[in-house]
Amino acid sequence: MKNLIFCLAIFFLFASCNDDKKEEAEEPEVSNIQKEWWKEAVIYQIYPRSFKDTNGDGVGDLKGIIQKLDYIDSLGVNMVWLNPIYSSPNADNGYDISDYRAIMDEFGTMEEFDLMLSEMHKRDIKFVMDVVVNHSSDEHEWFQESRKSRDNPYRDYYHWWPAEKGEPNYRYSLFDPKGEAWKYDSITNAYYLHYFSKKQPDLNWENPKVRQEVYDIMKFWAEKGVDGFRLDAFQFVSKDTTFPPLPEGYEKDVIKYYGMGPNLHKYLKELNQEVLSKYDVFAVSEGAGSNFEDAHSLVDADRNELQMAYHFKGMDVGNSLEGYKLSEFKEVYTKWDSAFAKEGWLSIFLANHDVPRMVSKFGIDSPEFRAASSKMLNTFILTMRGTPYVYYGDELGMTNIGFDSISQYQDIVAKNGYEKTINEGGDIDQYMAELKFLSRDNGRTPMQWDNSDNAGFTTGTPWLPINENFEEINVQTQNNDPNSCLNYFREIVKLRMENPVLVYGDYQLILPDNKNVYAYTRELDDQKMLILLNFSTENTSIELPEKFSKPELLINNYSEVQRKNSKLTLKPYQALIFNY
Template identity: 40%
Template sequence: MNRKDTYLWWQKEIIYQIYPRSFYDSSGNGTGDLNGILQKLDYLEELGVKGIWISPFFPSPMADFGYDVSDYTGIHPLIGNMDDFDRLLEGIHKRGMKMILDFVPNHSSDEHPWFQESKSSRDNPKRDWYVWKDPKPDGSEPNNWLSEFGGSAWTLDENTGQYYLHTYLDKQPDLNWRNPEVHEAMLNCMRFWLDKGVDGFRVDVMWQMIKDKQFRDNPPNPDYTEDMSPYDKLLPVYSSDQPEVHDVVREMRKLTDQYPETVLIGEIYLPIQDLVTYYGHDLQGAQLPFNFQLVELPWEARRIEAAINEYEASLPSEGWPNWVLGNHDKSRIASRVGPQQARIAAMLLLTLKGTPTMYYGDEIGMTDVHIPVEMANDPRETKVPGKGLGRDPERTPMQWDSSENAGFTNGKPWLPLMENYKKFNVASESKDQDSMLNFYRRLIKLRASEKALSVGDFYPVPAEGNVLAYRREGPKKAFLIILNLGDQKEQVDPELPQWKGTVRFSTHSEKEGKEIKGSLILQPDEGLLIELKQ
């Protein structure tokens, strides 16, 4: 056990992601807002989460719903104003909670004043703030790079005769992070929010910020199949994860370190051996390079066990782990694994070593909502139809009660709600001791009360079948966690000498408080958290 007595808040606590358009609408226009979040802070405090990560709320044409920023130091009027922000930040801090902002540095909106200047002429002072290249001799794109949203990553500006790069929509031109002026401007935007008192940033697509200096073609993906996204036809070896990106991350970290206890989180979809490099040399990179394995892996015990062990072994010395179960870009956990296994997933997320990140609504068992094609908002669906890439299903409004529109809004919600919202909502589940919400509340409270579970050491325990087992140990207590990731009974014989203990928490609450030892039969979809006798 690491014997240090103090851990920073972002090591001990849980991060909770809010998609602001969908959390709570205080104005009646059908879209969630900052005042809505403020009005629900008591709910978050009772839930027991401490870090509140809010997806972008900056001024934006909303081509990609806030991830196309036209002003990095403002507030979109649909979501509030700066006074609303100040009140929200004050309310968060008053409750001993922290605010994490979503920062989008890889690209801006094409309506950002910087890009408007950049595209105005080839000799504009801000021309090199974005990535511009001449056409090939035949007039075609500079190289074969693809957009995440379909088609080429290059769009021709007929006025100046050059192509500009956009890793995402053509309305999201990529900033040129090889230009020192861009560094200074973007760091000043971060400083603006830090001076206001925010507690950290989640940096969008961190691994894509720097591109190959020679703009070489990406190679074909030998594993591509037609059911994959068109973007996956090529391996993005030259359009992402370049060595120089670590210099940018180091600059961001140097800035945030000037403000005590701030955290820098990186959105990074890379294999583990590449992901961990974003901790940086001497841990001067991102404190939490997001670990998405629980989001992406098949729900199989041996696969997850191997991934956990590989991750633990790959972490740099003193690097702090983290785990993510859901977010605004991926299908909800209850849809991926089913409602019963969603409880197992919660136990896994909240008992593994490291900082857990939850996604709003998962704590009440929200599932993906079917969005008819004609109602789709997400450009990943409208630009690449028929592939099932749309992210609207996991971004639907939070379900607060059984009233009309689930208590989310008095107007017309911007996305439809689950049909069964009258059953799955905060008010109804608060009254039901066996609900998913109270399951989360009890588990979070237990985690907060036991250092072994929040900051203790991790030790794998060999298991077979669809069972996952491990220990968490602190200076005074140790816990054995046993999870059945399947729908069949499993016999478990943990290889712990003469072990015995008391069930402190379980998916089957009637077992809590019971003494247990030796081998046991685990029921389908059953999870046990056992305090070991020392």
């Protein structure tokens, strides 16, 4: 397996698994459903470095988000998740935190955070805070103290292995060029553990003082009014601290040996009791274990742990230059929906800060099909059961940037993977080809606001280059085009918000063997919808079953529907939604 594909596979396993307020639609009765506000949300994820820069330093900031809140509101979404904005030396773009109660200088001040949160709430937009507590930065005061001596009060805040016991048993690190998660530190002649970068030492959750520190941090932000928490890499906080040897073939089920540790559920119940139960907030953990049982154990209501599962099985689809088969895509999402039909709750997404652009991976980003496939993919996200997560720019159809040289990349995974490939004598051309398609930097390029210099993102030099297609793909251009991806996105969000069937309704796959069309129904009481999605560049004809003989068209990403009696012909990447 190539280094990049292996790294991504391991990563997903680690991760797995206007001013007016929005109109309140009159909702049909929903029977026998446990309704929750976080189930009915549409979450808009913002990578803050890349959204909007207001001071010309090339990095997005909180003032930029505040400046664009009316735009976010215009999308119809009602929740925003920001990637980390805490103080950080930025070894991993903010996922290495040096102060959990301070805002990174590049992003702004705590006063600006408070204003941003207040302005979101004025628009009935809730806010999700990213919590990174599997590890801290090595520049955090806790670690600086921990490494001073073996009897320091902070020593047990991290995992240390005395060198006199010999080298610790191997553990894999995602971000280390050699893949080694134990780092020798000469100050105390010991090794510390880092599942990610050597600048991200893992916190020792077996120490109750560490857990209380985390709960106090979350209370600090909950008291400020945040509405939810996304728990980064949380399924790895509990570890077998004897660190036994890994069995042969462990790579096939990394979570079994690295995650879902012996005390994870104890800690989650404690977190729920200490924090979540005391505030009107929800929590979602990055990853959902290695199977359905793991996922349910994290989020079923009677568990009193978390509220929402964020599994990565869908992101495992298509992680190769050969692309993917729709049959595999259907199977993943149908199985997960079925497993959570009665208990628990899922997240639905096709992109985030750790994967390439949605339209480049699952659609076609060429000019001919980009808009249609982008609209079709957003239709999928917004018509499935679960809480949709939409990544900034995907409402426009933003695409991969496709770097050619390793010098263009900023991502630590890309750089370390390149070094690892060279050290191991791997095929560097193959690595670069895979990186061009799958790199995380593809999903982190600056937001394309207009066709001015730097796409209106900054007056300075952007921290990552602007995609060259910004003159065609930008907010200003699409805002004025009634047929644009942006305005289609607004239409589909509005449909979801006004129809509980798209939130709570039963899902049923139809035409399961069709190689081009993903077709399914959503049913809730008297509400019934049919969704037809052509995942191909071909015109595809289908025969509709008798019960769909007189459907009422609600959504169409083309200007017409080709239909004759019960036969329907879908154009390339056509998306149709009907009442029936």
